[in-house]
Each structure stands twice: as structure tokens, then as C-alpha cells.
Amino acid sequence: MKVVMLGAPGAGKGTQAKKMAERWQIPHISTGDIFRANIKAGTELGAKAKEYMDQGLLVPDELVVDLVVDRLQQEDCKDGYILDGFPRTIPQAEALDAALEKVNDKLDKAINIDVPDENIINRMSGRRACVQCGATYHITYNPTKVEGKCDACNADLILRDDDKPETVKKRLGVYHEQTQPLIDYYAGKGILSNIDGTIGMDEVFHSIEKVLGA
Ligand code: AP5
Numbered sequence: 001m002k003v004v005m006l007g008a009p010g011a012g013k014g015t016q017a018k019k020m021a022e023r024w025q026i027p028h029i030s031t032g033d034i035f036r037a038n039i040k041a042g043t044e045l046g047a048k049a050k051e052y053m054d055q056g057l058l059v060p061d062e063l064v065v066d067l068v069v070d071r072l073q074q075e076d077c078k079d080g081y082i083l084d085g086f087p088r089t090i091p092q093a094e095a096l097d098a099a100l101e102k103v104n105d106k107l108d109k110a111i112n113i114d115v116p117d118e119n120i121i122n123r124m125s126g127r128r129a130c131v132q133c134g135a136t137y138h139i140t141y142n143p144t145k146v147e148g149k150c151d152a153c154n155a156d157l158i159l160r161d162d163d164k165p166e167t168v169k170k171r172l173g174v175y176h177e178q179t180q181p182l183i184d185y186y187a188g189k190g191i192l193s194n195i196d197g198t199i200g201m202d203e204v205f206h207s208i209e210k211v212l213g214a
Helices: 013-024 031-041 044-053 061-072 090-102 117-126 165-179 181-188 201-211
Strands: 002-007 028-030 081-084 109-114 127-130 136-138 192-196
Touching (some): 002 013, 013 109, 013 201, 031 044, 031 061, 061 090, 090 181, 109 181, 109 201, 117 165, 165 181, 181 192
Parallel strands (some): 002 081, 028 081, 109 192
Antiparallel strands (some): 127 136
16 A cells, blocks of 8 residues: 655644554655654754755755655565655655656555644644654643653653744745645546544544545
8 A cells, every 4th residue: 555645734644644554564654754863863964954944945856756766665665655744746746656657556545634724833833742763742632641751762852843833834835835736636646535634633543544445
């Protein structure tokens, strides 16, 4: 099963992709997580990506496409994967289709998690991320057992730099301009499913199971 997750920043792509990866035992590939890991490791890619991420802008296509195409060629992707945060522009989607076509392959589904902008700002200000393992929580909707500490590794939780309200507004603008057109792109290919992302996390997951026929 080869699935792309679409949705505004904070729509719940990462939350659902993680559950899907566990349920179907396929890799969850998040370009945001890959960039954050590179920033933490102090790589050249991380330094370049940070310049854009801190401003709420997209990292240029040329820094993203090869990285994902290489990742999809790894052995653990042979039975499928969940792409979270990629593609994010029409050129990225076309590059992905071209790379898959080369090996006689194609995506099975694009799932759009639909959440209005007004819900997003509230969600992002309440999201907390683990400095160590990157796990994410929400102070109200998905709290940790011990306040401020990651359930998985007990490290400290922080508000991501790009989750500050001004940056979130910028990211939403970038989303509407550059990423939202992908909804029509995948609808045109007949593989799009829209899911209401305003309901509880478990209900959203149940809707995803339904559209994937599982
Ligand atoms: P990335 O990390 O991909 O950020 P994003 O797409 O903006 O998505 P988020 O991770 O912010 O949100 P999400 O939809 O995963 O929501 P989550 O599940 O955490 O990218 C960061 C940056 O990297 C980009 O801005 C860009 O600069 C760069 N980048 C990455 N990929 C790129 C690419 N392909 N090209 C160019 N640049 C790229 O949920 C949010 C919160 O809500 C959480 O606290 C969660 O607990 C809570 N929540 C989730 N579901 C629900 C629910 N149903 N009800 C209540 N609360 C919920």
C-alpha cells in the first residue's frame, strides 16, 4: 500500500501516519522529521533546510525530491509506505510520479485530512514535540502522562519554533498557495479520499481504515 497524506500543517498527518505505519507495518516517511533529524545532527542539509523552515517557507524542491526518491528505493519500502509531508508542490508530485513510473509502479491512494484554518492555530499552539525522539503530543487532545516529559523516552518537550502563531499563519498561507493544488491533482488521478480531520484522533483513524478497505 503506497499512500500520500495531504492536509494543512497541523491537520494530523503525522499523528495518523504513525498509527497507519504500526497498523500496516510499513514505513512512515516524513520529510519534516527527516529535516528536523538533520538539523539536530548539524548536517549541511539541516542547516539549509532550517533557513526555510524557521520562516514557515517550503524547502526548495531540489533539496527534497532526490532525498525521498532514494528513500523509496530502500528494501523496507517494497511492500508500501506512507508519505507524510511529501509531495508538497505540483513539481514534487510530478517528480514522484515520474520516479514511480520508471519502475512500473504508482501510488494507491492520497488521503486529504481536512481541517479548517481556524482549528489549526489552536492545535499548533498546544502541540509539544520531544527534543530527543521527535514524538508529538497535544497539551489538551493528547497529553503526556507526566507534564512536559515524553512518554516514550522521558526527555523534555518543547513548542517547535515553527509552531509559534506568526509562523503558523505563514505556513498556512504557503499551504494554500503551493500544497492545496495537490488535492485536485490527485482527484484528477482518481486516487483522492477526503477525510474530516476535525473529529477525534481515533475516529479519523477509523475513517482512514474505511477508505483503505482495511
Ligand atoms: P512538517 O513537519 O511536514 O510540517 P507540516 O506539514 O506543517 O505538518 P505538521 O507536522 O506541522 O502537522 P501534522 O499534519 O503532521 O499534524 P500532527 O499530527 O502533528 O514540515 C515542517 C517544515 O519542513 C515545512 O514547513 C517545510 O519548511 C519543510 N518541509 C517538509 N516537507 C517538505 C517538502 N516536501 N517540501 C518542502 N519543504 C518541506 O498534529 C498537530 C497537533 O494536533 C498535534 O499536537 C496532535 O496531537 C493534534 N491532533 C492531531 N489530530 C487531532 C485530532 N483529530 N483532534 C485533536 N487534535 C489532534
